[in-house]
Amino acid sequence: MTPDILARSRRRAFSALRAQSLPSIPARLRSPLLVAVSIVVGMVGWSGQVLALPVAIIFPALWAHSPSRLVAGLMSAGYFLAASRGLPQGVANFYAADVWSGLLLWIAASLAFMAVHTVLWAKRPEQGRPRRIALRYLAAMVLTGLPPFGITGWANPLTAAGVLFPGCGWWGLAATTTGLAMMTSRFWPAAVLALSGFWLWSAATWTQPDLPQAWQGVDLKYGVSLGRDASLERHRGLVAIVRALADDGTRFVVLPESALGFWTPTVKHLWQNGLQGTDLSVIAGAAVIDERGYVNVMVAISAHDAHVIYRERMPVPVSMWQPWRAWFGQDGGARANFFANPVVELSGTKIAALICYEQLIVWPALQSMLYSPDLIVATGNGWWTAGTSIAAIQQASATAWARLFAVPIVMAFNK
Known part of the structure; x- marks a missing residue:
C-alpha cells in the first residue's frame, strides 16, 4: 500500500x-x-x-x-x-x-x-x-x-x-x-x-455531608439589616439564640457572614460577657476596618477569648473587592487575601473557611483541601440573592467539595 x-x-x-x-x-x-x-x-x-x-x-x-x-x-x-x-x-x-x-x-x-x-x-x-x-x-x-x-x-x-x-x-x-x-x-x-x-x-x-458532633450552624432571616444594625438589642438577640443551643450539647456555633457587623472592642466585650458561664465558642462573620478599607473575616469568640481566625481570600468582585480604587489613590472596598490562611485552627480542629463568593469558585476550596482540614465552615449573607438561585448554587458547590473529600461541613446563611 x-x-x-x-x-x-x-x-x-x-x-x-x-x-x-x-x-x-x-x-x-x-x-x-x-x-x-x-x-x-x-x-x-x-x-x-x-x-x-x-x-x-x-x-x-x-x-x-x-x-x-x-x-x-x-x-x-x-x-x-x-x-x-x-x-x-x-x-x-x-x-x-x-x-x-x-x-x-x-x-x-x-x-x-x-x-x-x-x-x-x-x-x-x-x-x-x-x-x-x-x-x-x-x-x-x-x-x-x-x-x-x-x-x-x-x-x-x-x-x-x-x-x-x-x-x-x-x-x-x-x-x-x-x-x-x-x-x-x-x-x-x-x-x-x-x-x-x-x-x-x-x-x-447520596447522603448529605455529616454535621460534626457538638457543632451547629444557625441560619438567620434578618435580610439587609444583618451587619448594618449595630444596636445593642440586635447583639443581645443573637447572643440569646446562641446560648439557647448550649442546652442541646452544642459547643461550637457558626453564625452567617456579617452577623456581627464591624468588629470593635465594644462588640468583642459585649459578646464575651454574653457567653459567660458557658463552654460555647462562636464563629461569626464580621468586618475589620483599617486605613485602606476593610477585611471580611470570621471571628472566634468564647467567654475567655475573642480574635479573628480567618480573612476572606476572595471577596465579591465589584460590589466588595474594588482594586481599581488604589490606581486612583483612593481607599475603600474589601481587601482580597489571595491564598492566605487556607486552613485555620480552633480548639485543635483544622478548619477550611469559605465565605460567600469563595463557594462559587474553585481555587479557595481546592487550596484548603491541600491541607487536609477536619471541617469546612461555609457562611454567607445572601439577602441580596432573593429571587435568584445564587445562594443555592453556593451551598450546592460547598456540599460537593465536602462530599468529594469526605469532610464534614457546617453552613450558616442569612436570607
Missing part, C-alpha cells in the same frame, strides 16, 4: 469515527443548536441542586465540537451566562438599582470565561492525533479555575467531582478531570456512559 493510499485510508477512517461521535446535523442548524444546548446545560447544571452538577460535564463535548471559534465563543458565553443568570437581579437587589447595572456586570463577568475558551479552541484535525483538543480544554479549565481568570471562574465543570466520586478525594478529582478530557475526544459517547453510571450510582446512594 502506497503512502498516499494509506493517508487517504486514515482520513476516511477518522471521518467515519467523527461521524459516529457526532450525529449528522445540517450545517446551518449545528451552530444554533450547540449554543442552545450549552445554555440548557448551564441552566440545569447550575440550578442549585447538588445532584444536577454533573450535567455540566456535557460542556466540554459541546465546546470541542464547535465548528468555528466564533461558535465556541458564543457557546461558552451562553453556558456561563445561563449558569450565572441570577447575577443581574442580585446586583439590582444589592445596589437598590434597576436591572441594567446588573446586566452590564453579568456580561462583564462572562468575558474572562468566554475569552479563555475562545482563544484556546482549535478546529478538530481531520487526521493525526486530536489529543491537543483535550489538552487545550484542560488548559482552559485550569485557567478559569485559578486567578486571575478564576476570580470570576463560576460554573467550572470540575465541581461535579463531588457528586460523581464522593469520598474519593484527589483520586476522584483526577478521574473527573480525565472524564472531562475524554468528553472532548471522539470517545465522548463512552465517557458519557461511564460518567452517567457513576452519577446514577451516586444519586441512588
Whole structure:
C-alpha cells in the first residue's frame, strides 16, 4: 500500500469515527443548536441542586465540537451566562438599582470565561492525533479555575467531582478531570456512559455531608439589616439564640457572614460577657476596618477569648473587592487575601473557611483541601440573592467539595 493510499485510508477512517461521535446535523442548524444546548446545560447544571452538577460535564463535548471559534465563543458565553443568570437581579437587589447595572456586570463577568475558551479552541484535525483538543480544554479549565481568570471562574465543570466520586478525594478529582478530557475526544459517547453510571450510582446512594458532633450552624432571616444594625438589642438577640443551643450539647456555633457587623472592642466585650458561664465558642462573620478599607473575616469568640481566625481570600468582585480604587489613590472596598490562611485552627480542629463568593469558585476550596482540614465552615449573607438561585448554587458547590473529600461541613446563611 502506497503512502498516499494509506493517508487517504486514515482520513476516511477518522471521518467515519467523527461521524459516529457526532450525529449528522445540517450545517446551518449545528451552530444554533450547540449554543442552545450549552445554555440548557448551564441552566440545569447550575440550578442549585447538588445532584444536577454533573450535567455540566456535557460542556466540554459541546465546546470541542464547535465548528468555528466564533461558535465556541458564543457557546461558552451562553453556558456561563445561563449558569450565572441570577447575577443581574442580585446586583439590582444589592445596589437598590434597576436591572441594567446588573446586566452590564453579568456580561462583564462572562468575558474572562468566554475569552479563555475562545482563544484556546482549535478546529478538530481531520487526521493525526486530536489529543491537543483535550489538552487545550484542560488548559482552559485550569485557567478559569485559578486567578486571575478564576476570580470570576463560576460554573467550572470540575465541581461535579463531588457528586460523581464522593469520598474519593484527589483520586476522584483526577478521574473527573480525565472524564472531562475524554468528553472532548471522539470517545465522548463512552465517557458519557461511564460518567452517567457513576452519577446514577451516586444519586441512588447520596447522603448529605455529616454535621460534626457538638457543632451547629444557625441560619438567620434578618435580610439587609444583618451587619448594618449595630444596636445593642440586635447583639443581645443573637447572643440569646446562641446560648439557647448550649442546652442541646452544642459547643461550637457558626453564625452567617456579617452577623456581627464591624468588629470593635465594644462588640468583642459585649459578646464575651454574653457567653459567660458557658463552654460555647462562636464563629461569626464580621468586618475589620483599617486605613485602606476593610477585611471580611470570621471571628472566634468564647467567654475567655475573642480574635479573628480567618480573612476572606476572595471577596465579591465589584460590589466588595474594588482594586481599581488604589490606581486612583483612593481607599475603600474589601481587601482580597489571595491564598492566605487556607486552613485555620480552633480548639485543635483544622478548619477550611469559605465565605460567600469563595463557594462559587474553585481555587479557595481546592487550596484548603491541600491541607487536609477536619471541617469546612461555609457562611454567607445572601439577602441580596432573593429571587435568584445564587445562594443555592453556593451551598450546592460547598456540599460537593465536602462530599468529594469526605469532610464534614457546617453552613450558616442569612436570607
